[in-house]
Amino acid sequence: MGVLEQPAAAAPAPYRRIAAELRARIASGEIRTGEKVPSVRQIAQEWGITASTAGKVLSVLRAEGLVRAVPGVGTVVAAAPGGAPGARTGPPPGRVNGTRPLTRDRIVRTAVALADARGGAALSMRALAAELRVPTMALYRHVPGKDDLVALMADAVFAEAGLSGSAPAGWRGRLEAVARHQWSLYRRHPWLARTVLPAAAAGLMEWAVSPALRQGLEPGAVPRIAATVASYVRGVAVSLTDGPATPDLDPFFTFGLARLLDGVHTYIEQRPAEP
Amino acid sequence: MGVLEQPAAAAPAPYRRIAAELRARIASGEIRTGEKVPSVRQIAQEWGITASTAGKVLSVLRAEGLVRAVPGVGTVVAAAPGGAPGARTGPPPGRVNGTRPLTRDRIVRTAVALADARGGAALSMRALAAELRVPTMALYRHVPGKDDLVALMADAVFAEAGLSGSAPAGWRGRLEAVARHQWSLYRRHPWLARTVLPAAAAGLMEWAVSPALRQGLEPGAVPRIAATVASYVRGVAVSLTDGPATPDLDPFFTFGLARLLDGVHTYIEQRPAEP
DNA sequence: ACCTGAACACCGTTCAAGT
DNA sequence: ACCTGAACACCGTTCAAGT
Numbered sequence A, B: 001m002g003v004l005e006q007p008a009a010a011a012p013a014p015y016r017r018i019a020a021e022l023r024a025r026i027a028s029g030e031i032r033t034g035e036k037v038p039s040v041r042q043i044a045q046e047w048g049i050t051a052s053t054a055g056k057v058l059s060v061l062r063a064e065g066l067v068r069a070v071p072g073v074g075t076v077v078a079a080a081p082g083g084a085p086g087a088r089t090g091p092p093p094g095r096v097n098g099t100r101p102l103t104r105d106r107i108v109r110t111a112v113a114l115a116d117a118r119g120g121a122a123l124s125m126r127a128l129a130a131e132l133r134v135p136t137m138a139l140y141r142h143v144p145g146k147d148d149l150v151a152l153m154a155d156a157v158f159a160e161a162g163l164s165g166s167a168p169a170g171w172r173g174r175l176e177a178v179a180r181h182q183w184s185l186y187r188r189h190p191w192l193a194r195t196v197l198p199a200a201a202a203g204l205m206e207w208a209v210s211p212a213l214r215q216g217l218e219p220g221a222v223p224r225i226a227a228t229v230a231s232y233v234r235g236v237a238v239s240l241t242d243g244p245a246t247p248d249l250d251p252f253f254t255f256g257l258a259r260l261l262d263g264v265h266t267y268i269e270q271r272p273a274e275p
Numbered sequence C, D: 001a002c003c004t005g006a007a008c009a010c011c012g013t014t015c016a017a018g019t
Helices: A014-027 A040-047 A051-063 A104-118 A125-132 A136-141 A146-160 A171-188 A190-194 A199-215 A221-240 A250-270 B014-028 B040-047 B051-063 B104-118 B125-132 B136-141 B146-160 B171-188 B190-194 B199-215 B221-240 B250-270
Strands: A067-070 A074-077 B067-070 B074-077
Touching (some): A014 A051, A040 A051, A051 A067, A104 A125, A125 A136, A146 A171, A171 A190, A171 A199, A171 A221, A171 A250, A221 A250, A221 B221, A221 B250, A250 B221, A250 B250, B014 B051, B014 B104, B051 B067, B104 B125, B104 B146, B146 B171, B171 B190, B171 B199, B171 B221, B171 B250, B190 B221, B221 B250
Antiparallel strands (some): B067 B074
């Protein structure tokens, strides 16, 4: 376990944990589109849980559209939605004797999936290599070391999805949208909050404030407002991984965000005279 | 290095780092009240720095009142201010053959000093035992394990100093005082932000909001306001240890805190009708 | 009974030995 | 030249062997 690092992330319910593990196997390419995921019976046996819990696991993944039931066959990995690039069916062109080539991108994606599934503390170079079924030292031909890998993971996650939907025109709507977006990233990837954050995290937040410049906001206030909101979101996110006893922080997050935006509103509206 | 943990805390200037190390030696009891700390010449030699930098180290400690210059003798550890309990001169009564007994309290205090001086990532059971000059396994007779030790460290730090000065009567002054107090704790102990926080951290913040109850605030809002402010402080504190390129966050902290308190002010004043 | 050295099962990473 | 197994210098903690 990491120095000064507590048991990462509250222990989730078994069906959630197992669903996350299967999600990781699918994300890493271990189980590919059209291939069968373990059956209810197999899951129950492998993880030592009851069939009804195992059934819950598959229904979670089905609800996400990640797998689908094929009558007479079993549950298989569904095609990636929207035909996103990188979501291919079957082996890629460059493959050699059945194994896909090891790339930096595949390493990073698998590392993210592993940290999501088993917690940040469970991510080790050895465990990652085992997941990818390559020798540990093979990773070092693609990433300089673990710290850099973690930085790449953070980059990848912040780049993974922009804001969904159209961006509001006003600063308040934008700031709230970006804050909620980052909050959802932290919830999906709890290890992220304790990581060194990429510059991208601050950039999007600053963009959100920019409409207020037309209202006469001093330019120097933009990075401060951005940092304030980003810090708040990250602070709640860090608490998210404080331990198993952590309460549901979603209502807390929403409440605090509203207070914070009210305070920014007061600041922008009164446009203080002093520099 | 810890899993998912980046090089803990920005690399500080050499004179700061060395000052922190000496502070740790004093806090752990290795150098006791009245005993000499290393001279400018010795510091310069031991750490391979110039005499002028070494002089800066001692002037930092002198400015803190931790050491004082005794003409004809050298620089010695000053008596602890205010005669606080635990700050004794000379060996405690229970000592045997020159070594002080190992206690949980001494372990925790030395661990805090070590993490402060060398960064959270440098705290290991082995390093701590070496600092205390005891076998590693001796620690396990006083603390169950490292996770528990870290929790005790957080407890100790949050308990170490209450609010200095008298508490303001109004919620805003109190909330600001507690927020600034916790901010100063994080600055003194950067490893704290990434640690699992003790319940005490939330308690003090809730106490701060309580005067607003007399203004008609719904009781359910108190923990939310407290959590919001605490999360904000912790979020800035986590950024504090993001890396060597971290800018001075103090003005950012002050700016954001003012916005946040403005937002809470708006909330409390309008006392919304909906539940 | 108390204490702790050796051992175990892990880390991240270097480096030289393989192909 | 490319790849990687063995080795090094660490971890936290168990456990049996010492006193």
